[in-house]
Amino acid sequence: MDKLIAAAQAMRSRSHAPYSNYKVGAAILTDDGDIIGGCNIESSSYGLTCCAERVAIYRAVAEGHSSFQALAVVTENGGSLCGACRQVVWDLCGDIPIFIADQNNNIEETSTRQLLPEAFDQTKLK
Ligand code: THU
Numbered sequence: 001m002d003k004l005i006a007a008a009q010a011m012r013s014r015s016h017a018p019y020s021n022y023k024v025g026a027a028i029l030t031d032d033g034d035i036i037g038g039c040n041i042e043s044s045s046y047g048l049t050c051c052a053e054r055v056a057i058y059r060a061v062a063e064g065h066s067s068f069q070a071l072a073v074v075t076e077n078g079g080s081l082c083g084a085c086r087q088v089v090w091d092l093c094g095d096i097p098i099f100i101a102d103q104n105n106n107i108e109e110t111s112t113r114q115l116l117p118e119a120f121d122q123t124k125l126k
Contacts, residue, residue: 001070004029005101008072011037011052012103018042019049025074026052028060028093031067036060053085057092068093078102086116 004027011025017040024040038056042049053073060068071089073081078100081089089098095113113119 001072001097001099004035004070004072005074005099005105005107007035007037008052008074008099009101009103009105011039011056012074013039015039015052016041019044019046022079023076024052024079026056027072028056029069029071030060030065031069032065034060034065036063036065051082051085053081054088057088061092068096070097070099072099072101074101074103076103078106078108080110081115086112087119090116090119090121 007027008025011027012023015023017023019042027035027037029035036056036059038052038059040052041055080100089112093112095111098110098112099107101107
């Protein structure tokens with residue numbers, strides 16, 4: 001997991017966050033063992049901003065991955081995932097371990113289920 005967290009940390013330097021100045025890096029570990037990173041990308045039309053977690057996951061899906069082992073997220077102060085990202089992680093990754101770290105490498109481990117109990121998902125649509 002050190003490698004995954006280091007990848008998320010490195011992704012923070014790619015963050016495009018001129019409005020909030022809150023740099024977020026994320027990295028997702030695929031079932032094949034690949035690590036794919038993402039960073040937050042902000043828009044002058046604020047609502048179009050995309051979080052680091054979603055950039056990483058969407059990038060991984062676009063590269064052909066559909067099964068995931070773990071997610072790491074790094075921010076300045078160890079901030080947790082937003083609600084929208086929790087839903088996307090649940091939908092595309094299921095219940096996986098999630099490592100949240102701050103810039104000093106203080107790490108907390110949680111999981112999708114812990115972050116989004118009683119999740120809405122495709123099972124309700126059948
Ligand atoms: N942000 C993320 O990248 N991930 C989250 O889960 C929380 C928020 C970004 C969005 C925005 O660019 C900045 O952090 C401040 O909200």
